Amino acid sequence: MGKDVESILKKAVNKSKDEVNEKVKSEHPKVAPVKLENSKKSREISYDQIKGSTSFRTREYVPEWTNRDFALYISEKFSERYDEFLDVGLVSSTLYIGHIRKRLLDTIGFCDNATLKSYVDYFFDNYIDATKQRAGGKFYINSMRDKKPVSDFSKIYQYNPSIDKKDLTERIDPSNITEEDLENTYILSNESMLLKYGVVLTINYLISKKSYNKEKACKDVFGAVDRIRKNSGINIVVNKTLYFAPYPDDLDFCDVEWFVEIDKRIDASIFTKGNKKKKLYQFLRESKN
Numbered sequence: 001m002g003k004d005v006e007s008i009l010k011k012a013v014n015k016s017k018d019e020v021n022e023k024v025k026s027e028h029p030k031v032a033p034v035k036l037e038n039s040k041k042s043r044e045i046s047y048d049q050i051k052g053s054t055s056f057r058t059r060e061y062v063p064e065w066t067n068r069d070f071a072l073y074i075s076e077k078f079s080e081r082y083d084e085f086l087d088v089g090l091v092s093s094t095l096y097i098g099h100i101r102k103r104l105l106d107t108i109g110f111c112d113n114a115t116l117k118s119y120v121d122y123f124f125d126n127y128i129d130a131t132k133q134r135a136g137g138k139f140y141i142n143s144m145r146d147k148k149p150v151s152d153f154s155k156i157y158q159y160n161p162s163i164d165k166k167d168l169t170e171r172i173d174p175s176n177i178t179e180e181d182l183e184n185t186y187i188l189s190n191e192s193m194l195l196k197y198g199v200v201l202t203i204n205y206l207i208s209k210k211s212y213n214k215e216k217a218c219k220d221v222f223g224a225v226d227r228i229r230k231n232s233g234i235n236i237v238v239n240k241t242l243y244f245a246p247y248p249d250d251l252d253f254c255d256v257e258w259f260v261e262i263d264k265r266i267d268a269s270i271f272t273k274g275n276k277k278k279k280l281y282q283f284l285r286e287s288k289n
Contacts, residue, residue: 063188065113067094067101070120074141077124086139096141103145107154112189115157120144122153174244177201179209179283186210190224195233198241199225199262200251200270201281207252208284214253225262238263246272248280 065073071093078086097116104111104119127149132139177197182205185193193202203221206212212220228234242265247254249271259266 062113062117063192065117067097070097070116071141073117074120074144077120078128078139081124081128093141096145099142100145103147103150104154107150108157112192115189118157119150119153122157123149126152172244174280177244177281183209190220191228194221194224194228194237194240196240198237198244199259199266200241200247200253201244201284203253204251204281204284217253218258222262234263238265241266242270245270248285249273251281251284 074093075086078084100119101111101116104115108115123144128139131143131146135143182193182197182201185196186205190202190206193205197205199221203217206217206220207214225234225237228237241259247270254271256268256271259270
């Protein structure tokens with residue numbers, strides 16, 4: 001190959017939609033090699049080798065998946081079903097994954113990684129064949145945001161929060177919690193934040209770091225709690241809230257009556273006066289300084 005790596009990448013980014021979705025047959029053992037070039041010498045890598053590479057593999061822990069992981073997962077699902085390699089074009093496909101997330105969020109009211117993965121599985125079980133046939137044998141990832149499959153999925157989906165047993169049982173030292181910890185869980189969903197960090201930290205994080213006013217923060221958290229309650233997870237939320245107590249009484253939101261409305265076990269004892277806990281969760285009060 002005569003081009004350097006930079007020019008190859010630029011060409012890949014500028015592929016048309018048709019090129020992005022071009023499918024390469026993966027009939028073993030006759031797999032066309034993919035040529036890669038580095039500064040030293042050219043080498044050939046088969047698709048089998050790509051599949052075995054960690055660079056082209058989704059991470060094991062679904063809550064940590066990015067849009068790139070979902071694009072790779074869709075490619076894997078397609079290859080398993082049709083024995084064809086779907087070139088997902090990671091640059092454009094990660095944008096399409098964002099569109100699918102938005103459609104699910106607008107339809108269901110939330111969309112964490114567990115929800116999105118369940119939808120991908122549902123789509124491949126129920127819609128992929130018809131979708132591919134309508135497109136003349138081709139498959140475009142953006143078709144997964146169509147209203148019909150999303151609507152049908154929303155009618156049968158039972159929320160299963162993207163949090164594993166480790167998150168529910170691990171003993172976290174409150175003094176070690178950072179803004180980044182809450183941010184990583186916020187990316188997943190409000191439900192995941194509540195199940196891992198409880199009500200007080202979640203609502204104060206939304207107000208302090210996400211610029212929610214108190215009315216919107218309360219409304220969103222109450223809605224998430226209600227969804228968790230319907231799926232028998234309220235005890236987890238309450239236990240996590242009590243575990244990280246007592247909380248400094250100078251947080252942005254310390255309305256005990258509101259917390260009691262969530263659950264009577266969350267009462268005034270969760271807040272402390274004086275200096276004993278003033279250094280805890282300092283990052284939630286930085287906006288006041």
